[in-house]
Amino acid sequence: MQFPNGRRFAFTILDDTDDATFENVVPVYDRLREYGFRTTKTVWPLDCPEGSQEYFAAETLQRPEYLSYVQQLVADGFELASHGATMEPSKRERTLRGFEFLDRHFDTKLQLYANHGENRENVYWGVERFRTPLFRWLVRAVDRDRRNGHYCGEVEGSEFFWGDVCRERFRYVRNFTFTSLNALSFNPEMPYAVSSTPYVQNWFSTSDAPTPEVFRRRITRSAIDRLEAEGGICILSTHFGKRGYVSNGRLDPGVDEILRYIAAKPGWFVPVSEILDHLSAQRPNRSIGRFALARLELRFLMDQIFERLHLRG
Numbered sequence: 001m002q003f004p005n006g007r008r009f010a011f012t013i014l015d016d017t018d019d020a021t022f023e024n025v026v027p028v029y030d031r032l033r034e035y036g037f038r039t040t041k042t043v044w045p046l047d048c049p050e051g052s053q054e055y056f057a058a059e060t061l062q063r064p065e066y067l068s069y070v071q072q073l074v075a076d077g078f079e080l081a082s083h084g085a086t087m088e089p090s091k092r093e094r095t096l097r098g099f100e101f102l103d104r105h106f107d108t109k110l111q112l113y114a115n116h117g118e119n120r121e122n123v124y125w126g127v128e129r130f131r132t133p134l135f136r137w138l139v140r141a142v143d144r145d146r147r148n149g150h151y152c153g154e155v156e157g158s159e160f161f162w163g164d165v166c167r168e169r170f171r172y173v174r175n176f177t178f179t180s181l182n183a184l185s186f187n188p189e190m191p192y193a194v195s196s197t198p199y200v201q202n203w204f205s206t207s208d209a210p211t212p213e214v215f216r217r218r219i220t221r222s223a224i225d226r227l228e229a230e231g232g233i234c235i236l237s238t239h240f241g242k243r244g245y246v247s248n249g250r251l252d253p254g255v256d257e258i259l260r261y262i263a264a265k266p267g268w269f270v271p272v273s274e275i276l277d278h279l280s281a282q283r284p285n286r287s288i289g290r291f292a293l294a295r296l297e298l299r300f301l302m303d304q305i306f307e308r309l310h311l312r313g
């Protein structure tokens with residue numbers, strides 16, 4: 001893989017906005033900006049008047065200081081991405097109102113969307129994440145939480161449907177996440193199109209570090225050295241709003257230290273969509289074969305199983 005300007009690997013972050021507030025994201029992004037990273041931040045444009053049991057701690061762009069801080073980030077080269085209209089399920093009307101808000105307050109056109117938690121408007125989520133019949137059957141059998149019919153962003157006629165808008169607005173949608181760092185090793189086909197998911201232009205996968213604990217465990221000096229040696233690409237999904245990234249207005253020293261370590265290397269530190277555009281340009285035929293897709297789905301399932309065993313052990 002060739003990178004621009006003789007860079008030897010790529011590293012970026014896709015920050016899901018769960019639990020993010022003005023106070024807890026500013027110390028993180030000030031640091032990223034200072035170190036020269038230009039990453040991707042998802043946002044929730046609209047408040048959630050019905051309340052949220054799990055995500056009540058998060059703020060939305062309805063808070064003026066937060067909105068102007070994110071506008072400044074975008075002006076500085078960070079990417080703005082969608083995580084839906086708000087923290088709980090939105091019917092079509094609210095989903096569209098969220099996009100209208102973003103259109104009004106930002107000049108940039110969003111390229112990237114990531115499904116959130118258990119939001120019913122998620123596209124191809126739950127069992128629908130899987131296209132291979134055997135895995136669909138397995139997931140349905142073992143995971144009772146993945147209620148059939150709960151997620152319906154792509155189901156025409158549902159009040160949560162917005163698949164047509166998803167297809168029109170977004171070039172990239174995240175599906176699977178993995179424990180290892182180099183995306184070229186677990187999903188070399190990405191970004192990829194799947195003929196049976198027509199409302200998504202292209203899917204991509206990321207590495208996963210949902211909390212600061214996992215971030216510190218997974219993003220180590222030796223893991224970054226390996227990524228550099230492999231000439232790899234790491235797109236890391238995390239939630240910078242989670243407790244532990246920032247305490248008393250200061251970024252966790254361990255996370256700060258490793259970010260500084262990465263920044264000193266000859267890496268390419270641009271937003272997620274820019275990396276995916278670069279991959280697209282090198283492989284214009286984006287459709288993935290049935291066998292490659294089955295292998296990707298199997299890898300994801302194995303990864304989930306091993307991760308759970310590891311955490312329990």
Ligand SMILES: [Zn+2]
Pocket residue numbers: 016017018083115116117
């Ligand atoms: Zn989320």
